[in-house]
Amino acid sequence: MDSTKVSNERLQKVLPDAIAALHQVIEKHRVTEKEWSAVLAFLTDVGRHDEFVLLSDVTKTSVLVDAISHEGETNATPSDVEGPLYRENPPWREKPVKIYDEYEGIENGDVLFVHGRVTSADGTPVSDAVLDIWQTGPDGGYDVWDERQPDYNFRGMFGVDDEDGSYEFQTMVPKPYTVPTDGPVGRLLEATGQHPWRPAHIHFKVEAEGHEPLITQVFFPEDPYPDNDTIGAVKQALVRPLSKHENEGELTRCGLDAPFYTCEFDITLKPAMSAAQA
Numbered sequence: 001m002d003s004t005k006v007s008n009e010r011l012q013k014v015l016p017d018a019i020a021a022l023h024q025v026i027e028k029h030r031v032t033e034k035e036w037s038a039v040l041a042f043l044t045d046v047g048r049h050d051e052f053v054l055l056s057d058v059t060k061t062s063v064l065v066d067a068i069s070h071e072g073e074t075n076a077t078p079s080d081v082e083g084p085l086y087r088e089n090p091p092w093r094e095k096p097v098k099i100y101d102e103y104e105g106i107e108n109g110d111v112l113f114v115h116g117r118v119t120s121a122d123g124t125p126v127s128d129a130v131l132d133i134w135q136t137g138p139d140g141g142y143d144v145w146d147e148r149q150p151d152y153n154f155r156g157m158f159g160v161d162d163e164d165g166s167y168e169f170q171t172m173v174p175k176p177y178t179v180p181t182d183g184p185v186g187r188l189l190e191a192t193g194q195h196p197w198r199p200a201h202i203h204f205k206v207e208a209e210g211h212e213p214l215i216t217q218v219f220f221p222e223d224p225y226p227d228n229d230t231i232g233a234v235k236q237a238l239v240r241p242l243s244k245h246e247n248e249g250e251l252t253r254c255g256l257d258a259p260f261y262t263c264e265f266d267i268t269l270k271p272a273m274s275a276a277q278a
């Protein structure tokens with residue numbers, strides 16, 4: 001089924017309730033013609049700026065839908081929202097995987113190696129898993145916002161080890177950043193006094209034969225925005241510590257001349273419905 005389409009049956013069930021809820025709010029607050037016109041103009045502008053995903057995110061609607069869609073899932077890595085910054089067809093990164101190139105501004109950042117294993121719910125390695133990563137750099141945010149960065153910087157796809165499902169990639173420790181504020185959603189945040197910050201995080205998409213695709217994010221402790229992410233997407237089960245490495249021998253072995261960090265993130269995939277029933 002085309003995942004962007006909703007069946008008529010579902011539409012006939014959900015839409016009347018959605019409209020009734022909207023009418024209730026309009027009645028409760030005695031919304032005027034002028035105010036309703038402003039709402040319609042705002043939504044038109046959101047569409048023009050392609051900001052509906054962003055609107056869904058900052059109103060924490062995406063987080064609610066994610067929670068409902070994955071309710072009761074145990075024995076699998078928790079999912080999280082995708083957000084609007086994913087780009088299709090990122091570059092394939094060969095081993096040893098490094099997902100960025102240098103650019104002016106990167107020098108104040110810290111190198112980070114993220115590693116872990118991808119396993120199925122029963123603990124067996126998923127040797128054909130493909131990871132797709134995207135994140136901000138330590139300076140300037142996402143590649144699409146920062147002209148200094150090469151296209152697709154801090155993005156990449158790669159496979160896991162075909163024996164034990166392990167993976168490792170080199171990146172930089174991401175920093176907290178603000179969601180786009182120069183469009184209609186930014187104006188809404190400003191008008192309602194909601195701050196635009198997200199805690200530092202790394203996005204993961206993981207796909208493998210016979211398993212449900214996983215979209216998630218990894219967060220770090222000691223972040224200034226863990227409890228008030230503007231999209232409310234932090235899950236404690238997705239917070240992973242960063243370990244600092246300063247030992248001369250380790251630095252030499254990694255070909256680095258400054259301390260670096262490591263982070264372990266094991267991933268458990270949920271068997272696909274049809275595989276689980278087979």
Ligand code: BEZ
Nearest residue numbers: 054057083084085179231
């Ligand atoms: C992100 O994490 O990339 C993101 C999520 C929601 C709004 C903007 C950005």
Ligand code: FE
Nearest residue numbers: 083085135203
């Ligand atoms: Fe992000």
